[in-house]
Amino acid sequence: MKNKIKMNIKVQRIIDGDNGQEGLKMPGNKNENKNENKNENKNENKNENKNENKNENKNNNHKILVSPPPLALRAGHYLPTLIFLGLAVHLVLPQLASVESSLQVIRTMALWAVLLAAVAELISYIGYGYLINSILAIVNQQLSILKGACITLAAASMGMLAGGTLGNAAATYSWVRKSGVSAEGSGLAGTLPTIFNNAILTLLAAAGIVHLLLAHELSTIQFYAFLLILSILSFGVAAVSWGRNHRARFKAVALGIASSFARLLRRPFTPTSTENSVSRLFAALDILHDGGWQFPALLAAFSIGFDALTLYLFFIAAGHPVGLEVLLIGYGLPLLFGKMAFVVPGGVGVVESTMIALYTGLGVPSSVAVVVVLGYRVFSFWIPTLVGFPIAFYLQRKGS
Known part of the structure; x- marks a missing residue:
């Protein structure tokens, strides 16, 4: 039951x-x-993780870019650099004095071409003002073109005396920030112009070296020297590309290299500075990856193009015009060398000697090469540097 x-x-x-x-x-x-x-x-969970990672990356990039690089203007700190700069000048000036025919080249130079060279260099710096403004437009900010050009001049002068590229970035950040621009925009303005300029110079240098290797008869030493330089440039580009996906390891390698150089130069090593520089580089590259880089890159090429035009006009003034390929071969590589030779402020001596040697090797008479290169450097480096110092102190006092 x-x-x-x-x-x-x-x-x-x-x-x-x-x-x-x-x-x-x-x-x-x-x-x-x-x-x-x-x-x-x-x-x-996957969608939430993706959104969280995107937001986290954006927040990290924002934090990195808004952190201000250190900037201090102390005359006593720059005295050793100025002395070193003076010694570097003596590496170049004897070349002019030792070549009697250079005086004849100077006497017969076309004044109109020299004046046009000055105008071309002025347009180049105005282009950098537009470049900063176009970079700020990425984050919906703006700055007057004239102020951008003045900041470019002043920051280049400060970078020559204090920390090179890092000093330039710190000065640009500080003065753009004091102009009322957001911290993120100021960080981009201090980082991206250098990235664009170095990328363009690297392309010009690599193209010039390939042309030299293929189209010109080089000695064995020259062949292997240029091949080594091309390998270093290629390795640098590949390393940055790899580093975007392996940032922790890239940063560790960068710290090791910076530490070795500090020991070699017997200078104190501060890891924070290197870490911040690497982080700022990749934060800027991440923002570029999201779009909006084309117009700033075009403006950077515009400014470099007018700077190269300044050099070309000096060749015309000296009565020895050169072809475009010869002009660019002797232009990009020495300027890149000057940036790599961070021990020498502004690459003084390195740029001039390398440029003169290249043009002489490409068939330009030595007397013409010396006058043209030194005249170009006066217009593109010395005059802007001297003008930049009073602007720098004005901007610093105005903001304080």
Whole structure:
């Protein structure tokens, strides 16, 4: 009797389940529901993680770019650099004095071409003002073109005396920030112009070296020297590309290299400075990857183009115009060398000697090469540097 009652209860439960009541749940349905719930949860978690990673990267980039690089203007700190700069000048000036025919070249130079060279260099710096403004437009900020050009001049002068590229970036950040621009925009203004300029110079240098290797007769030493330089440039580009996806390892390698140089030069090593520079580089590259880099890159090429035009006009003034390929071969590589030779402020001596040697090797008379290169450097480096110092102190006092 009891068994019959139990059977009836079980049957009733099954019937109730079929009628949509509480009933029994079949094992198969239970597993299917679990799998569906798991898949839904996985998809939700993936989407949440992607959004969190994107937001986290944006927040990290913002924090990196808004952190101000240190900037201090202390005359006593720059005295050793100025002395070193004066010694570097003596590496170049004897070349002019030792070549008597250079004086004849100077006497016969076309004044109109020299004046046009000055105008071309002025347009180049105005282009840098536009470049800063176009970079700020990426984050919906703006700065007057004239102020951007003045900041470029002043920051270049400060960078020559204090920290090179890092000093330039710090000065640009500080003065753009004091002009009312957001911290993120100021960080981009201090970082991206250098990235664009170095990228363009690297392309010009690499193209020039390839042309030299293929189209000109080089000595064995010259061949391997230029091949080594091309390998270093290629390695540098590949390293940065690799570093974007392996940032921790790239930063560790950069710290090791910076530490070795500090020991070699017997200087104190501060890891924070190197870490911040690497982080700022990749933060800027991340923002460029999101778009909006084309117009700033075009403006950087515009400014470099007018700077190269200044050099070309000096060739015309000296009565020895050169072809475009010769001009660019002797232009990009020495300027890149000057940036790499961070021990020498502004690359003084390095740029001039390398440029003169290249043009002489490409068939330009030595007397013409010396006058043209030194004249170009006066217009593109010395005059802007001297003009930049009073502007720098004005901007610093105005902001304080």
